[in-house]
Amino acid sequence: MGKENAGEVGKGKTIGKGKEKLSRPEKKKVNNPVGTSPITRSKKVIDEGQGSVSVRTSPITRSRKVLGLGENSLPVETTPKKKGKKKQVTRTLVDEPIIETDPEDSDYIIPEDGEQYETDDSLGDNELGSDDEEYRDARLNLRLVEGVVQEREEGDLPDDVSMSEGRSADPRGSNTEGDEGMLSDYIVSDGDVVSDSTDEEEGSKRLPRIMYDPRCNHKDLIVQIGLRFENGYQCKEALRSWAILKGYPIRFRRVSKKQLDAKCRPPCIWRCYGSDIKDQCTFAVKVLVGEHTCLFDIHNKLADYKWLAKQYIEVFRLRPCMQVQEMALDVNTRFSIQPSLGRLYRAKAHALELLRGSVKKHYNSLRSYMSELMRVDKEGRFELLLGDDSVFRGLYIGFSALRKGFMEGCRRIIGLDGCFLKTYLGGQLLCAVSKDGNNQMFPVAWAVVEAENEECWSWFIKILLEDLGVTDGLGISFISDQQKGLQNAVASLAPFAEHRNCARHVYCNWKKTHKGATLKNLFWRAVRASYQQEFDLAMEEMKAESQEAHTDFMNREYHRFCRCFISTHCLSDMVDNNVSETFNGYIVKARAKHIITMLEDIRVALRGRQYKKLGLVTDSTEKICPNIRKKLDKLRYDARMCQAYPGLGGKFEVSCYDDRLMHMA
Template sequence: MRDVVLKKEMKFPNAKVFRAALREYVIKKPIDIKFKLNERTKISVHCKNVCGWRCYASQISGELTFQIKTLTDDCNCPKSFKNSQAKSAYVAKRFIEDFSKNPNWETEMTDETSQPKFKRMYVRFNAQKVGFLGGCRPFVGLDGRPEEFQLVFISDRQKGLIPAIETLFPTVKHKYCVKHIYNNFKVDHKGLELKDALWRCAAATTSKDKPILAMLEWIRVRLMTRLYIKREGIEKDAGKLCPSIQDKLEKLKVESKPFSATPAGSFLYEVAS
């Protein structure tokens, strides 16, 4: 997380992300802060030198999302090389992200014919390069016969598109746009935390220690086995209710013994202890 900017009403997926952004921001400024509140649902900090800089953020009701509610972004304290947020764990993580053990460093010069000037540097593991080049496919190309190419069509789940692509391009892969999927997903699942989780799933090529297809097959077998075990258990039970529901009912019967119910109308009772 680099070049962090904090603004009033800015949102973060959760408190952890906000704390990380706040740490990066105050180290870069720099501002040595003190926490007035550091709770699960609200965080309030101010400059240790009491110059007026302060920031308050809290959790949005019904979501994990954190939002900055107050930000007085004016610190005129003299620059200091001491900052309580620049701890050893932060420094170690920062340098681990910047430097890789891969010895194949690649650089780019602005003009090979003139005096070389450093422009940028690219560091990667060889497996990343091979996987990127081997796994990427071009998007829709309309010149020539699509069957001759390894193409991928990407679209929303509009009913007319699906059979049309299957009919016209039967050998071409057809994927669905995550943005359109998210528009339906967010109706019942709100918040930046769930949005980021959906995009991480969409970008994943492996799940835990297995490739996606192998993981799906593992899940299918687990579900099939679980359903079989549940079915076997139900068939052995002679009751009219599932065993777990029957257990809950028996527990409620015991808990309701101190109470009495007096009829007060059609399916209406007055309960007293």
């Protein structure tokens, strides 16, 4: 090969030793189906021989060709193809420098149609025929650069992530299944990726399949390249929980459904980037930079009130009245963080709102709730009181089963009382509670109102009397505290009903100015006296002890709360309103909830209680209720020292120790 051959090829540089030289034409950027990568490093050893030149190509060369130059050919050594390997497909690279060659040149052999060339791109590191460390590093860097370029062209990688940062410190470390992850995916001119795999398998071979489990322990979560999520928001919540438990003060620079960019607080260089996998509805972590070098943050701002509410939602489901101070100690123990009390209060409120819904939603659903109650209990009484502009003022609840139970098996006495609701809107719960045959509470009806005043009490008592079929109150006894609005409502709506005052409320007001154990005992002795002579004796002793106390007692309408003056038609000697207080204590937990949840808790609790009491009565073989039997047994024991002496005209005399009593038939 001399100057003539060099002239035929074109102008260029000459290489070699001796008289015969090979011409190297100038390189141009044109499309060539058989090109080599611009980063391919080739070293050739050209030796003069007897009319032939031997060219040795490095294993990193992507294409292995057999070029014939006349009679003297250039044999090129190639790595033998291993048996059982998948047949490789020739890929096209873009804008790569090639050698211009004349197709008509007799020294240039054009590949026949269908002929393919072997490449080493799909081979694993342990399958290569070379032990050259530089070659292995070049393969690794090539994959690193191609991946970053592709993601930047597709818009999946921020511009401020340099290629030197790479996709991880060692991309090979993310593949735990041999060398299957070391695939060669070439970038073509339109930015797509061409590989041996199908479009569905392409993403899975580029990144390992490690799916995130929301039920995992986030403290043991391993954040790595290829960790997959449903979307960017799920990835954010996972990284948030992981960072809080680990104490990392990371910040989210960009969060959307398809992209996420998180960075730790300086001087820590940790950074995480993730985006959607192309043609898949899957989100994956694609860039991890550095390791955490920051200290544990006990005031981590990632633990906001929403995250805390989510962690404690099941706790508040069981304990809705849990104190914030107790919650603060538990948060410090579980997560080693110290949020402010304000954040804890907001977390508790948010958790209760998630459990019960918003207050506005509850009040907007009252009509639907009433319709459902009337559908289930067609004989019940349910009334909704609205003010101007449809503002809520009251809701009356009266089940038919409770009304029938009162009419058929309860004493004709009803305790009236109100209690506060423990929500931020406030309000009152009015209740009407009677005594059953066993001297226990028996709720008749209740209502939720805006305030405990005469107007609300009048509305409640009016519906109650209509529901019981007693319009003027004849044959009914009411007992309540000394609330003026309630007394006026009973007097106007039930003029023939007996209205007792609760002796316990009277004493609470009376003892403010008359204190002492002696006056206290005399007060209750006078209240519980069953006949007037005993009452008079107690009052004389009180007068001797304190004239002011005696006068104040007589001015408090004593005939309404002293046992010897109350009527007996209701078959109850009750002088206090303990049944209403018992009902208020029975529903104390429900009173802290929103209106519909509260009413449902009351209904369910009373239904279970009625079922339990029915079982006790059904299993009993006596005709007298258990509590009444105990009371009679006690009276019989106390009367063991009493002696009765009959007289004429139905009169008889009873002596008990030094006391003698005359009973008139």
